Amino acid sequence: MHLSILLLTLRVALIATLINVPIAIAISWLLVKKKVRFGIILDTLVSLPLALPPVAIGFLLLLAFGREGPLGKIINLIVGVDIVFTWIAAVLASAVVSFPLVTRSIMVAMGNVDEQLEMSARSLGAGTWKVLLTITIPLAYRGILAGMLLGFVRALSEFGATITFAGNIVGKTQTLPLAIYHSVQLRDDSTALQLIIICIVIATITLVIHNRLLGKMKR
Amino acid sequence: MSDELLSFNITKKYLAFKLECQANYEYGITVLTGPTGSGKTTLINCLTGMVMPDQGEIKFLGNILYSSLQKKHVPPEKRGFGYVFQNSALFPHMSVWKNIKYGYDLTPPQKRQIKLSSLIELFEISGLLERDVSTLSGGERQKVALARSLATSPQLLFLDEPLSALDKTSKNSILVYLKRVWKDFNIPMIYVSHSISEISALAQNALVISDGKIIFTGTATEAFQKEGNT
Numbered sequence: 275m276h277l278s279i280l281l282l283t284l285r286v287a288l289i290a291t292l293i294n295v296p297i298a299i300a301i302s303w304l305l306v307k308k309k310v311r312f313g314i315i316l317d318t319l320v321s322l323p324l325a326l327p328p329v330a331i332g333f334l335l336l337l338a339f340g341r342e343g344p345l346g347k348i349i350n351l352i353v354g355v356d357i358v359f360t361w362i363a364a365v366l367a368s369a370v371v372s373f374p375l376v377t378r379s380i381m382v383a384m385g386n387v388d389e390q391l392e393m394s395a396r397s398l399g400a401g402t403w404k405v406l407l408t409i410t411i412p413l414a415y416r417g418i419l420a421g422m423l424l425g426f427v428r429a430l431s432e433f434g435a436t437i438t439f440a441g442n443i444v445g446k447t448q449t450l451p452l453a454i455y456h457s458v459q460l461r462d463d464s465t466a467l468q469l470i471i472i473c474i475v476i477a478t479i480t481l482v483i484h485n486r487l488l489g490k491m492k493r
Numbered sequence: 494m495s496d497e498l499l500s501f502n503i504t505k506k507y508l509a510f511k512l513e514c515q516a517n518y519e520y521g522i523t524v525l526t527g528p529t530g531s532g533k534t535t536l537i538n539c540l541t542g543m544v545m546p547d548q549g550e551i552k553f554l555g556n557i558l559y560s561s562l563q564k565k566h567v568p569p570e571k572r573g574f575g576y577v578f579q580n581s582a583l584f585p586h587m588s589v590w591k592n593i594k595y596g597y598d599l600t601p602p603q604k605r606q607i608k609l610s611s612l613i614e615l616f617e618i619s620g621l622l623e624r625d626v627s628t629l630s631g632g633e634r635q636k637v638a639l640a641r642s643l644a645t646s647p648q649l650l651f652l653d654e655p656l657s658a659l660d661k662t663s664k665n666s667i668l669v670y671l672k673r674v675w676k677d678f679n680i681p682m683i684y685v686s687h688s689i690s691e692i693s694a695l696a697q698n699a700l701v702i703s704d705g706k707i708i709f710t711g712t713a714t715e716a717f718q719k720e721g722n723t
Contacts (some may be wrong), residue, residue, distance in 0.1 A: 390582040396569040397576035398596030398645055408595075409567050412586050 276439035332438025376425035383417020503549035518658035527702035575647030632663030
């Protein structure tokens with residue numbers, strides 16, 4: 275039972291992180307390297323999920339992706355499925371909530387890449403994409419990995435947005451935090467504690483790797 | 494045919510600083526000099542396309558590289574210029590060999606006029622190729638940076654204070670290499686320096702910039718005498 279919850283949680287957190295990384299790299303590049311006009315608006319939008327209560331994010335996702343929501347209608351029309359109260363909804367909720375952490379870390383990492391190296395690559399004939407792929411990303415990779423881990427650990431512990439948007443359906447959308455909540459509700463302290471220990475172990479391993487990466491970045 | 498290589502008439506504003514320059518570079522080695530903060534680096538960043546001027550026009554061999562009127566801005570990777578930075582700007586995640594190959598691989602085969610083997614021989618860097626760039630001395634770094642830039646067979650080479658971080662011995666040896674680059678490959682250069690004396694033996698022409706404006710154009714000898722008198 276614990277194993278299936280753990281596997282679902284890891285799957286949700288992993289996919290949420292993988293969705294976030296390319297978007298976060300693109301937005302970080304626009305904000306840090308291209309210094310786009312109206313960057314302050316984009317920057318604020320990126321950070322917004324950090325400042326909102328997760329339950330509010332879940333509700334907004336419900337409105338957008340619900341059967342009557344604008345995005346929900348489009349998805350239903352194209353794929354013929356309703357994603358609310360499915361594991362995909364849990365992935366989306368986790369992705370949105372963890373997005374600012376991934377993006378912030380990548381922004382810092384990209385900001386630390388010496389601009390002269392990128393200018394040098396351009397003088398050697400590299401276009402914008404080539405510079406991003408061969409200079410910026412390889413030199414910022416530790417920060418990108420650190421951002422991924424931070425996003426992953428945040429996605430693992432996501433609760434408010436997930437319960438609102440994906441529900442708490444055993445075997446379908448019940449991730450570790452929701453299972454802990456469920457056990458607490460049933461006053462099943464033993465199960466709740468076992469699940470909490472699993473959470474602590476995963477979070478500790480992830481954070482240790484994250485901190486090691488950050489330590490190497492600062493050196 | 495006119496000797497005019499590069500001509501420009503541009504303005505660029507940065508907060509309180511305003512660059513307002515008009516000049517023609519002739520074929521050869523030109524030294525661009527002026528005090529710190531006079532706008533030397535801003536000017537070459539505009540000429541190489543790294544920074545877009547606010548207004549004006551830049552022409553290279555008669556072709557427009559930038560024109561505010563025509564809303565044209567040729568990106569740096571398409572200008573065919575080499576650029577050697579003060580701190581070498583070698584890619585730290587690549588070996589010396591990969592650094593040198595980086596631009597060579599990006600140069601279309603029909604435009605490759607300089608062989609990598611001749612550069613390795615000229616700069617005497619065959620023993621450095623497998624080395625990590627972090628293990629190189631200042632002089633070795635600048636030799637690799639020069640070789641890397643020349644590997645793209647540039648039509649014009651910009652050097653932004655390439656000797657300022659080097660000791661006297663390394664400075665002298667790099668100057669010898671620059672002399673050989675001019676002799677062997679005939680690539681015109683624009684050499685940015687605080688002082689003309691640093692490259693007086695090599696430069697033919699000089700531009701002196703002060704407070705964002707060009708205050709002298711002429712031969713390097715004239716500029717050197719003028720600097721000596723002030």
